Amino acid sequence: MITDAMGLILADNRRIHLGALTEPRAIAAIPFAGRFRLIDFTLSNMVNSGIKRVGIVALTKYKSLMDHIGTGAPWDLDRMRQGLFLIPPYINPITREPDRTDAQSIIDYVKTGDQSYVIISSCDYITNTSYRPLLQAHIESQADMTILYHQEGPIEGAPSMAIELDEKGFVCDMMVDYPHPASQKNAIGLIIISRDLLLQLLMEMMARGVADFSIVGILQNYKRMRIYAVELQDPVLRIHSVASYFDASMRILGTDIRRMLFSAERPIYTKAKNRAPCIVWPGSGVVRNVLASDGCAIMGEVENSVLFRGCVIGRGARVTNSVLFQDVQISDGVILDHVIIDKNSVVRMDGRLLGHPGFPIVIEKNAIV
């Protein structure tokens, strides 16, 4: 089931910031749903669609992303031919500064692949879909590019790409980050384009000195190129702020959407950690509506929360409406509500952190509260 396309994943997006959560890592490396990172969804969708060659464009802070991706083995991308390519930014050899207009490394990656098409994807949306029907639609429509959109419409203050379509389904207008667009069609960060056209665009970009290779930048060609748009039928969660991240985390507690996102037919792959099974201790409190992961030890009470691998919830602690990243330790008697706590942090005895549904408290990585 080989698809005649290569993947190109944009690990970062200069328009999206999640405060303390993106301080130490690229958007692609943001942990999600207990044991995944955002890139796992796009990467697994590509692999499940039969793509055998994937390049990942990293901009900054890509250490945790590289740790996670490794050789690509969890996605079956550790291959003799094709496989995984990490594309970090080039540093100018004379000035020793990163050259933001230098797309040469991306050009090299695309040029050396022998696939006819490139599927470009950002990492700020979560869905479980096959890109094959989309590629089929692209070929049949004879468009220059094909993109995905969903009908949820832009959310005020959130980055958005509202598109208008003509009667044949081609993009005739696009408004970026406009708070009150007429159209509810919001483009998702995914583009299918032929290899040759992408190379042409990249070379033009360099020639014009345009910094940043981005989804928006490519789509801005809609006036001179035919961009076909297809509605995504599968559920999608978009991550563009701390509030939307928190909201998405709460939504996957819903069994229907969780089962759709993690269907057994199209598994979402991630790096194995080999933690022990999660233990709910004797005499623990209520543990309800909770997504928990291997290595957790639950002695207290947890409700409506997501626990990543290795979290410890002490006796008498009460954790509600919260997201705790890997190896977070909640000591005895702590009370948490509407809190996101980054990796390896500790909340000491009897601490109280109370956030608000629309404004969760975010505790940074390695913090001691």
Next chain:
Amino acid sequence: MILAGGQGSRLGVLTELVAKPAVPFGSRYRIIDFPLSNCTNSGIEAVGVLTQYQPLELNSYIGNGHSWDLDRNKGGTYILPPYLSQAGNEWYKGTANAIYQNIPFIDSYEPKYVLILSGDHVYKMDYLKMVEAHIEKKAEATIAVIEVPWEEASRFGIMNTDETGRVVEFEEKPANPKSNLASMGIYCFSWKVLRESLIKDEANPDSKNDFGGDVIPAMIADGHDVFTYAFDGYWKDVGTIASLWESNMDLLTDPTLINLRDTKWTIYSKNPHRPSHYFGPDSEVENTAITDGSEIFGECRGTIVSYNVVVESGAVVRDSILMPGSYVESGAVLTRCIVGMDTRIERDVRATPEEDGLTCFINNRLCQGGITVFAPNLIIKEGTRIAGNSMIGPEQAREYPQYVAEVPHYSRMEGRL
């Protein structure tokens, strides 16, 4: 060399289609994860796995050894089934014959020492320390031993040693044991000596070609330097339904007995690639171990839940083992049950030791202590009431189709990896 070809006949229907080392254990694991992880943690990177009985599940589970970091350029894991040759080789006749047939494999590594391990023990052990003790004592064979309670000693192979730890006598299941040092079935040999002993053993028509019964006693009788190596950690031979259930429960009653959270001695297992596990809005979960892809909407207490298990709302599971892919429907009540892979317990089924239910499934030979065992790939039909000490497998499905149905194997694959 991990001996993984045994049937494990005392596990009854659980090993009807899989070899004992491939039986699920402790929520996340298969039994063979323990010796394989011990090898990789001990720095042993060339591992032969000797298979014979029902190897499909085991072979596909081990694959190229990647999950245990045993996919190496030099060495790695090798599945070693019996093979034919012009000399007319045959099935592995015994544990020693299995190694004898693989002399060329071991020779290819030119090792000084060879470890013979069992694929069906649950324990954490640094084999390197045992090899070091072997070298230090200038031993030709070293046998790992563990102290067992005196009253149980007559169930084991007992080592009688002198004050230096040298074995002077080996007694298989002695009526009046002189020592309580039981052989764990874990041996370290100097390869040259073992090679000769295996050839000699093979030439002996009276030998059953077994390590414990033939090769070791012959080495002692021939005056070879056989020493014991005392192991004082947790070790369980999960050979019976009772010991399988108990050692699973040990993980809950005292997680420090075999600390699975020890990051310096990780027990590796194959990754099921499923989401985190979920506790539903009305779930009642306590004293329970659970792993990837499982969803608990009902009640679980004192239970080991493997991956991809579903317990519906209104179901009650206590003191039980739910193996990968098993499904418990609403209204079902299970106490002291072992539910095999991908088996479905339909609505209102009751299986508890106190249950005044069907006695036609009782199997007191294999099941004791009220433990009931369901084979993999069954459907236990709605409302069936089952008395304790029952064992239900494909045979029972054919005999009592009104209570049990067999689903075609590999039609539901939630438990397979």
